[in-house]
């Protein structure tokens with residue numbers, strides 16, 4: 376069972392299939408796929424290179440635009456971005472851009488290519504709080520511009536949700552380690568086990584500060600306060616990933632929630648051998664928030680999904696639900712209950728004002744101060760590629776503010 380969790384669920388395409396897929400590309404001049412990528416990874420350009428068997432050129436395009444290219448190749452919800460915009464949609468099916476990107480970045484890793492280089496030191500120091508995709512990619516962009524980028528991370532290891540959230544079967548930690556090692560080679564310093572409590576103190580010591588602390592905390596529902604055997608999906612996924620799936624689990628688990636995090640939770644439970652996994656979801660199937668792909672994976676793994684019900688009461692290990700439209704009642708008993716109902720930021724701990732989960736500020740800077748922000752806490756979609764995109768923009772704005780190139 377453990378093997379199922381630790382092996383990548385999506386298999387890589389063979390070189391022949393990659394070439395076939397690239398040959399379907401229409402080489403569009405206006406490249407709608409590239410325009411739709413939040414990190415501007417430029418799929419049209421790297422697919423063109425692949426088509427002409429220039430894999431090195433393809434890797435250079437991906438890496439210079441996106442320092443987390445291998446990770447995005449695996450976890451990006453491409454059906455919402457580049458593949459949704461792909462001109463080929465109007466003919467048959469979009470180009471499988473994620474799979475081509477994975478082939479190119481696997482090739483880059485296998486060949487030991489070193490594409491990014493540190494810039495000439497400019498004497499300016501930038502502190503980055505948080506080592507998720509936003510913090511890591513901002514550090515990579517800044518280091519290439521000659522800034523001394525130093526990351527402060529409260530967890531034991533760097534990576535944020537890349538390491539402690541997205542399950543091993545979708546994103547192996549070996550890939551996260553590989554991407555982080557490359558960023559460190561640019562001279563980026565990462566201090567782990569180092570929780571920052573005062574942004575003001577840091578902003579005096581450094582020329583600029585970037586806050587990239589993400590949505591670190593799983594949400595709870597008041598009715599479950601003090602209940603035994605109840606945890607959040609982020610706590611569960613963190614434990615499963617940090618112990619490489621070697622955790623004790625009962626036979627019968629109830630999950631509440633229907634987004635991508637809920638789908639990761641139910642699939643992880645099944646891959647780890649839990650016999651009965653029931654997922655009760657607030658939305659009905661036509662309102663579902665999880666991506667089709669994640670939903671399909673959970674269904675392939677025989678998760679029972681019951682849609683349209685909201686929890687109304689809990690009594691020990693039994694939760695009562697009511698259907699949102701018909702009023703029908705449902706009771707589910709389980710050994711443990713996992714809440715996958717969203718995440719929230721912890722900006723109050725840093726005394727940073729937030730509204731509806733996002734930093735209360737215009738753009739990506741706190742007024743006229745030297746404090747910037749990026750990733751989930753900003754005004755952006757909560758995805759890895761958006762974290763990279765907002766970090767790229769923040770790094771450019773920090774460079775402009777500090778007078779760098």
Ligand SMILES: Cc1cc2nc3c(=O)[nH]c(=O)nc-3n(C[C@H](O)[C@H](O)[C@H](O)COP(=O)(O)OP(=O)(O)OC[C@H]3O[C@@H](n4cnc5c(N)ncnc54)[C@H](O)[C@@H]3O)c2cc1C
Nearest residue numbers: 505507508509529535536540571588589750751757758759
């Ligand atoms: C289970 C799960 C699955 C997901 N799957 C996908 C997916 O398939 N595709 C996708 O695109 N997105 C996915 N996401 C969303 C994606 O992971 C986030 O959008 C992304 O990680 C946000 O990046 P970030 O850098 O802003 O924050 P995070 O990744 O949350 O990183 C923030 C970091 O800051 C650290 N930190 C917080 N406060 C402090 C402090 N005071 N001092 C020091 N360090 C601090 C935290 O420990 C953490 O390491 C998923 C999220 C979850 C939870």
Ligand code: SF4
Nearest residue numbers: 400401403408461462
């Ligand atoms: S939009 Fe689709 S067909 Fe056009 S260049 Fe991009 S991947 Fe190729």
